[in-house]
Amino acid sequence: MSFWAYILRCADGSYYTGHTEDLDRRVWQHQTGAIRGYTFTRRPVELVWSDYFESRADAADAEMRIKSWSRAKKEAFIARNWTRLKQLSVPPKERAEHDQTASASLGRVPRLRSGNRDSLEFMSSSSPPPLIILVRPQLGENIGKAARAMLNFGLTEMRLVSPRDGWPNPSAGPAAAGADIVLEQARVFDSVAAATADCAHVYATTVRKRGVTKPVFTPEAAAAAIRATTQRSAILFGPERAGLESDDVALARAIITVPINPEFGSLNLAQAVILTAYEWSKGESLSSPPKVALDPPAPQEELEGLIGQLDAMLEDAHYFWPPDRTQITKRTLRNLLTKPAWNAGEVRTLRGILRAIGPDNPHAKRG
Numbered sequence: 597m598s599f600w601a602y603i604l605r606c607a608d609g610s611y612y613t614g615h616t617e618d619l620d621r622r623v624w625q626h627q628t629g630a631i632r633g634y635t636f637t638r639r640p641v642e643l644v645w646s647d648y649f650e651s652r653a654d655a656a657d658a659e660m661r662i663k664s665w666s667r668a669k670k671e672a673f674i675a676r677n678w679t680r681l682k683q684l685s686v687p688p689k690e691r692a693e694h695d696q697t698a699s700a701s702l703g704r705v706p707r708l709r710s711g712n713r714d715s716l717e718f719m720s721s722s723s724p725p726p727l728i729i730l731v732r733p734q735l736g737e738n739i740g741k742a743a744r745a746m747l748n749f750g751l752t753e754m755r756l757v758s759p760r761d762g763w764p765n766p767s768a769g770p771a772a773a774g775a776d777i778v779l780e781q782a783r784v785f786d787s788v789a790a791a792t793a794d795c796a797h798v799y800a801t802t803v804r805k806r807g808v809t810k811p812v813f814t815p816e817a818a819a820a821a822i823r824a825t826t827q828r829s830a831i832l833f834g835p836e837r838a839g840l841e842s843d844d845v846a847l848a849r850a851i852i853t854v855p856i857n858p859e860f861g862s863l864n865l866a867q868a869v870i871l872t873a874y875e876w877s878k879g880e881s882l883s884s885p886p887k888v889a890l891d892p893p894a895p896q897e898e899l900e901g902l903i904g905q906l907d908a909m910l911e912d913a914h915y916f917w918p919p920d921r922t923q924i925t926k927r928t929l930r931n932l933l934t935k936p937a938w939n940a941g942e943v944r945t946l947r948g949i950l951r952a953i954g955p956d957n958p959h960a961k962r963g
Contacts, residue, residue: 598811599655602646603662603674606638611670613662615655619646645674647824648811648850658824676820678879723823726799726876727830728869729755729791731844734836736761740771741866742833743778748870749877754782755791760835788832788847796827800848801868802840803861811850818852819875831872836865891939898943903933905950912955 600619604612604626612635616622623643626635635641649655662670672680728746733739733756743754756763763784772779785791792798799818800810813821822829832848834840845851854871856863863871907926916922938946 598648598650599652600646600648601655601658601662603644603670604635604641605644606635606641608638610638611644611667612638612641613659615652615659617652619648647821676878678823723826724828725751725753726822726872727753727755727795727828728873729757729788729830729832730759730865731757731788731791731832731840732760732835733865734760736765736767737771738836738865739765739782740768740773740775740779741864742869743768743772743775743782745866745870746873747775747778749873751873751876752778752781754778755830756782756784757788757791758786759784788844792830792832792847794828795830797822797825797829797850798832798848799829799850799852800832800840800845801852801872802834802845803853803856803863810845810848813850813852814854815852815872815875816878818850818872819878821850822876823879833865833868891941893937894940894943898940899934899938902938902943902947902950903930905947906933909950909954 599615599617600622601615602613602619602623604614604623606612612626614622622631623641625631626641627639629636629639647658649658662673665673666684669681669684672684728742728751730739730742733742736759739754739756739759746752746754759765763782764779768779769776783791799813799822818831831852832840832844834844852872906929910916910929916925936942
């Protein structure tokens with residue numbers, strides 16, 4: 597039996613945390629007012645986070661830890677903003693000291709203090725990355741592509757269960773496109789049971805009904821659950837032709853699936869791996885395209901200079917015709933030029949262009 601911890605957002609913007617063995621029923625009770633308590637007068641309520649645990653004690657412990665958090669910390673947790681969550685887990689005094697020395701440690705995230713009552717241990721950075729287990733993969737090329745997808749998002753530990761063409765496979769290397777570390781460290785097992793023996797949490801990926809009743813997660817929810825444990829987790833992927841068999845899924849504790857076109861529900865192996873790896877990577881400090889601050893809009897005086905310059909040139913070119921529509925046309929032109937919020941450099945560039953094509957430029961070609 598699974599037990600759940602959950603967070604509800606109430607109509608007044610506050611948060612309610614609880615735990616239960618039947619999540620759907622409990623949320624329905626909160627939403628309908630069947631439970632008279634905190635949420636009764638704060639409806640409607642919305643489920644914004646949940647996670648399952650193997651014992652009621654673990655779920656209750658998670659509930660009590662989250663309840664003690666500040667509103668800001670709960671919102672960072674719900675948004676899966678792990679960097680912000682870690683920052684808020686540092687006591688205010690230590691956080692202020694960190695801010696004062698931020699210039700000397702740019703980009704460094706404050707460490708959670710050991711034993712800090714506000715830190716949620718099952719969300720700490722000590723959560724190990726999940727293992728990717730390919731069950732009876734058929735083509736070496738697909739193993740290589742899966743390795744490439746893994747390394748793109750920071751995963752390096754691959755396990756293979758009875759690969760059809762044996763291992764190592766010469767076709768895997770070129771398809772991995774440089775993800776050699778994943779292939780070199782890949783381990784081979786004879787069975788799914790052996791490959792998952794050291795894992796506490798095993799997820800099976802499938803989009804088909806397999807005759808088993810297990811918790812079902814999206815890749816995003818599964819990634820959050822994997823981060824919510826300090827024990828090892830594994831994700832199973834089936835062979836290319838038909839996916840995992842029912843006996844494989846039966847060994848898992850939960851299922852990962854995605855909404856997919858019922859008329860075409862076929863994902864290739866690397867696509868399935870990349871879906872789950874990407875969701876897990878959201879909590880990692882991986883390299884991203886740098887954010888570049890935009891220059892502020894140019895002062896109104898500079899923008900007026902541009903508009904005045906263009907107006908004068910258009911007057912000389914007899915553009916404003918008929919005369920009774922001149923003001924309307926100028927107003928349209930002004931609206932056009934004020935929409936983009938040009939910065940000072942852009943305004944200077946545009947004015948330079950106008951000077952270059954204007955009648956006072958001796959180098960401009962004339963017809």
